[in-house]
Amino acid sequence: MENFDMSLVDWSRAQFALTAIYHWIFVPLTLGLSFIIAFMHTKYYKTKADKWKNTTKFWMKIFGINFAIGVATGIILEFEFGTNWSNYSWIVGDIFGAPLAIEGILAFFLESTFIAVMFFGWDRVSKKFHMLSSWFVAIGSNLSALWILVANAWMQNPVGMQFNPDTARNEMVDFWEILLSPTAIYKFLHTITNGYVVASLFVIGISAWFILKGRHLEFAKRSMQIAAIFGLVASLVLVYTGDGSAYCTAKDQPMKLAAMEGLYEGGNEQGLVTVALPTPCKKYGDDKNDYLFAVKIPYLLSYLATRNFDGYVPGVNNIIDGDKKHGIVSVEERMENGKIAINALKEYKTSEDKIVKDKALETFRENYKHFGYGFLPDKEAAIPNVPLTFYSFHIMVGLGFYFIMLFAVILFFSIKQTIDKKKIWLKIALWSIPLGFIASELGWVVAEVGRQPWTIQDILPTMASTSHLSVSSVQTTFWLFTVLFTVLLIAEIKIMIHQIKLGPKEERS
Amino acid sequence: MNLLKKIFKFYIDGFKNIDKLGIKLWIIIAIKLFIMFVILKIFFFPDFLNSKFDSDKEKGDYVIESLTKN
Numbered sequence: 001m002e003n004f005d006m007s008l009v010d011w012s013r014a015q016f017a018l019t020a021i022y023h024w025i026f027v028p029l030t031l032g033l034s035f036i037i038a039f040m041h042t043k044y045y046k047t048k049a050d051k052w053k054n055t056t057k058f059w060m061k062i063f064g065i066n067f068a069i070g071v072a073t074g075i076i077l078e079f080e081f082g083t084n085w086s087n088y089s090w091i092v093g094d095i096f097g098a099p100l101a102i103e104g105i106l107a108f109f110l111e112s113t114f115i116a117v118m119f120f121g122w123d124r125v126s127k128k129f130h131m132l133s134s135w136f137v138a139i140g141s142n143l144s145a146l147w148i149l150v151a152n153a154w155m156q157n158p159v160g161m162q163f164n165p166d167t168a169r170n171e172m173v174d175f176w177e178i179l180l181s182p183t184a185i186y187k188f189l190h191t192i193t194n195g196y197v198v199a200s201l202f203v204i205g206i207s208a209w210f211i212l213k214g215r216h217l218e219f220a221k222r223s224m225q226i227a228a229i230f231g232l233v234a235s236l237v238l239v240y241t242g243d244g245s246a247y248c249t250a251k252d253q254p255m256k257l258a259a260m261e262g263l264y265e266g267g268n269e270q271g272l273v274t275v276a277l278p279t280p281c282k283k284y285g286d287d288k289n290d291y292l293f294a295v296k297i298p299y300l301l302s303y304l305a306t307r308n309f310d311g312y313v314p315g316v317n318n319i320i321d322g323d324k325k326h327g328i329v330s331v332e333e334r335m336e337n338g339k340i341a342i343n344a345l346k347e348y349k350t351s352e353d354k355i356v357k358d359k360a361l362e363t364f365r366e367n368y369k370h371f372g373y374g375f376l377p378d379k380e381a382a383i384p385n386v387p388l389t390f391y392s393f394h395i396m397v398g399l400g401f402y403f404i405m406l407f408a409v410i411l412f413f414s415i416k417q418t419i420d421k422k423k424i425w426l427k428i429a430l431w432s433i434p435l436g437f438i439a440s441e442l443g444w445v446v447a448e449v450g451r452q453p454w455t456i457q458d459i460l461p462t463m464a465s466t467s468h469l470s471v472s473s474v475q476t477t478f479w480l481f482t483v484l485f486t487v488l489l490i491a492e493i494k495i496m497i498h499q500i501k502l503g504p505k506e507e508r509s
Numbered sequence: 510m511n512l513l514k515k516i517f518k519f520y521i522d523g524f525k526n527i528d529k530l531g532i533k534l535w536i537i538i539a540i541k542l543f544i545m546f547v548i549l550k551i552f553f554f555p556d557f558l559n560s561k562f563d564s565d566k567e568k569g570d571y572v573i574e575s576l577t578k579n
Binding site for chain 2: 061064065068069071072075076079080082083084086087089090091116117119120124125165166167168169342343345346349375464467468469473476477480484488491495499
């Protein structure tokens with residue numbers, strides 16, 4: 001559509017992606033490390049042993065550095081909503097208002113209050129209350145993540161709302177439907193368990209470094225064992241929640257699932273791609289094969305997407321062209337219906353005649369589910385970046401299974417008390433720290449790139465969500481953020497490395 | 510009242526006994542919040558609709574107009 005400046009849209013997207021990616025470096029570590037600290041603190045409470053106190057204090061310090069540097073980086077995303085994405089913010093305003101308000105209250109009362117008790121409370125509050133404070137910090141930070149993830153899930157699967165054409169806002173009609181939608185539940189569980197895996201890899205990696213250096217051996221083994229147990233359990237739950245998320249995606253965002261699998265020609269009895277090389281420059285409707293080579297597990301994609309080994313899974317071509325037999329309306333038809341909805345909305349807003357208005361409103365409501373398609377310039381615009389989504393998804397899944405293996409091996413050698421002799425595994429553990437962050441970021445790439453061209457699935461395309469700003473102002477803030485966040489990240493890494501090198505205070509020689 | 514006093518004293522004592530790392534982190538937090546809320550928010554991130562319109566009706570009409578322009 002000619003009234004959308006695609007350069008502005010691209011820069012606004014780049015800016016949002018940049019800030020979200022940086023923000024997400026800090027968050028998963030906070031989510032997971034808070035629980036690992038709570039476990040260690042509980043050990044100290046139960047055993048009264050100083051070794052557990054020292055262990056808890058050390059990781060608390062690392063948690064504090066990450067929390068202090070990362071805190072409020074997410075607020076920048078809210079600035080961007082108001083400035084760069086004003087159409088979107090206005091349209092979703094009523095849906096986001098309640099969850100984000102609850103997030104603010106929970107974050108403020110639980111995290112802020114109990115973090116102070118957690119850090120200042122040694123020997124100054126009762127041991128039980130102090131230990132419970134660590135748990136409240138963990139629960140509080142995870143609960144505050146719930147609300148922003150519920151809001152994100154609503155964009156992927158907009159339920160429990162109704163669009164009010166008088167105010168141009170989606171109004172909440174069922175809070176519980178939004179909160180308890182399967183998309184929201186699986187997104188929340190998948191995201192927080194991902195944080196637990198990232199934090200477990202981090203603790204194991206740092207502990208491995210201490211063992212390799214021959215320093216603080218008992219402290220490192222203790223930390224490693226707790227993290228390996230937590231990481232193994234979390235990574236298994238991650239598989240379960242990932243399966244739930246994919247099932248929801250198959251139902252509500254079939255195009256995203258097709259992109260995740262690089263599947264252009266769908267059908268029944270589809271196999272799941274384990275390793276593949278998608279055909280470069282493959283386009284909708286061409287006669288090239290989907291993959292140059294592919295190793296598939298027969299029937300598994302059909303089963304995961306439909307819970308039926310014979311189930312039908314549409315590919316990109318099927319979704320674009322439509323398939324009446326399977327109830328898929330073609331994108332061209334949806335674009336026509338979307339234009340009807342847009343024109344009906346315009347007529348409703350401009351007409352003075354009540355009969356015309358009522359008729360326009362009825363037409364608008366009938367076609368609202370196609371509304372967003374009316375903005376698409378052509379049917380190919382409904383396809384996300386398939387190679388990026390495919391590779392992000394498969395690397396993330398591959399790393400996920402690698403983490404399960406790593407946690408199991410580390411736990412096995414920890415229990416056998418031979419971990420300090422396994423230099424190769426210790427080195428692998430150390431170098432696996434960044435892999436956790438990479439897998440975590442790739443998960444968001446799958447979620448957010450895979451759902452393009454939508455900010456609200458089928459209702460509002462990204463191109464219609466932006467504010468009418470100058471491209472240069474968005475470019476300026478893009479580079480400002482690049483500098484600000486890079487400085488923060490360097491500060492975090494430097495301070496953390498310094499503290500890690502110092503080691504746990506009481507055991508310092 | 511006694512409880513409030515105790516809580517207040519708890520926080521004051523906590524900040525008084527903060528170590529070097531804690532001070533460094535609080536300085537980073539303060540600089541970061543200043544950059545975010547005073548520089549970025551005021552000079553680079555005005556709320557687009559609030560800066561152009563006074564009432565919700567005007568904002569809603571503008572959004573619908575921009576969506577249905579063509």
